Amino acid sequence: MNAPPKIDPATAYSDNDVLHWLTNDARDERFIDNIFAEMCLRLQRADIPLKRATLHVVIQHPQWLGAKIMWADGVPGTEMTRADHDVRERPSYIGSPVSEIHDGATEVRENLETDPALGRKHAVYDEMRGKGLTDYVAWPLYHTLGKRHVVTFATDRAGGFDDAHIASLQKLLPILALVSEIRVKNRLARTLLETYVGSHAGELILAGATRRGTGTTVRAAIMICDLRDFTHISDNWPRDDVIDLLNGYFDAISEPIARHGGEILKFMGDGLLAIFPLSEPNACANLLRTVSEARQAMMALNKENGETGRAPLNFGIGVHVGDVMYGNIGSRARLDFTVIGPAVNMASRLEALTKQVGKKVILSQAFADLVKSDFELERLGEFPVRGFNEPVELFAYQG
The missing domain is CATH 3.30.70.1230 (Nucleotide cyclase, GGDEF domain)
Known part of the structure; x- marks a missing residue:
């Protein structure tokens, strides 16, 4: 788990400020999990009632298929979990919002305040309801050549996200896709070098040897x-x-x-x-x-x-x-x-x-x-x- 980003609580942000930061000022941060955590905190400062967010990326690796980065309000930094290659055969994935996005959905939205019997049936929705969340949305992040990753946002605000909140989050998606693709490909290059030549040799090669x-x-x-x-x-x-x-x-x-x-x-x-x-x-x-x-x-x-x-x-x-x-x-x-x-x-x-x-x-x-x-x-x-x-x-x- 990484250290929490430093955000001045006295500073107010708008969604445009978050977009400007993501476009211009996140370039010096190497790791996507740190960028994602700071982005979520800045969204909160922009009066978007964010309580939980996840980023699901697919990375080629001999041992695992990808990773989930989860940010939660009040928890320092982010939590990263790896997904094994057989994850798509497990109940935790089958029928989940992430699987729906991977299967072609352009948005998955769930009102968590409605009767569970009337909503989608999956353990992740029950889990979020149990934590007091009221609204959830998932979107694809499009990388080069149509590769899809997934970002999700959830709130505990009564009534869920309003239209302005959704519009502000959607505004960030293209830039988040670009920023995350650069970091994912950097991680992929490092992973492939570690896999084929070893960690020390890989570091030397990336350093210019x-x-x-x-x-x-x-x-x-x-x-x-x-x-x-x-x-x-x-x-x-x-x-x-x-x-x-x-x-x-x-x-x-x-x-x-x-x-x-x-x-x-x-x-x-x-x-x-x-x-x-x-x-x-x-x-x-x-x-x-x-x-x-x-x-x-x-x-x-x-x-x-x-x-x-x-x-x-x-x-x-x-x-x-x-x-x-x-x-x-x-x-x-x-x-x-x-x-x-x-x-x-x-x-x-x-x-x-x-x-x-x-x-x-x-x-x-x-x-x-x-x-x-x-x-x-x-x-x-x-x-x-x-x-x-x-x-x-x-x-x-x-x-």
Whole structure:
């Protein structure tokens, strides 16, 4: 919940003042929920008896369909709730005013003072009546190419909104649509970058780190994970089952990485590359905690898969620590934001060695030296590593 906007109670507003503010002075506010909250307060100061308002936006995201921003009189800021992709199959949505707008209605108006038996039947109307609201209106907000979002307003004034109130609110809709579209698209750009390149890389790209060859040197613990026997699985299982297996596997590995401050830079077929920057406290210990939780999650996944007749999934992880170049690499027209360097190559070679030594997780001595006082490691001895001149002392971690 965000902090409430600062409105001078001695200042009187008209609906034109609210429109002017929304058009000219809201440009410095980055977040649509803050703009929406301040707009509602300014509408109150313009003698529009607003008690509750909501903004429903659809944002493409792998985990949720959109969000509802709710402002209520007397409650600081706004409350934001996310809507899952299956929300349109739920009773809370079916038959609701938001669903009516999405289905093509240009307005939904409900007199909440009338006998409930005579009005529309939906839980949201009962909820508003229970809070003493007397009138409710919902309108579409039209974004580019006909995309529809929804804004709603409600009052507890006896007799509801009058014609002047409705006219003032309608006057704001085109500008609110423009202002919200800019913020929603900014959020969409940020969301897509976070989804495809990670939160830290996404922030750098949005800040202007888009030139080929630009980057920084980062000292980090590097983790490369790969699924075993994936070729056999993909050749013998139906396509949808293979995708489902991969998604379950990546969830098991990825969620602990995010919890412990790591960043996944790349999914590589059935593998992934993640780093834990040493600038963050306890980065190496957090990597091993990630490995332990990922192992437990894989055990749970294999148990679930076994109950449906699927073969268990096995994996190998190679871990090293060192300096990596973190930045833009690629062609003039197609860039990849990733890490490269000998340290990444070493982690990749160690992951491959897990097959040879029969261990799921192999650590380099350089990494082990940073954590062996706090974690129980198994010394494996020295092994030649392809691409490196000297044998490397290796350790296994059971987690």
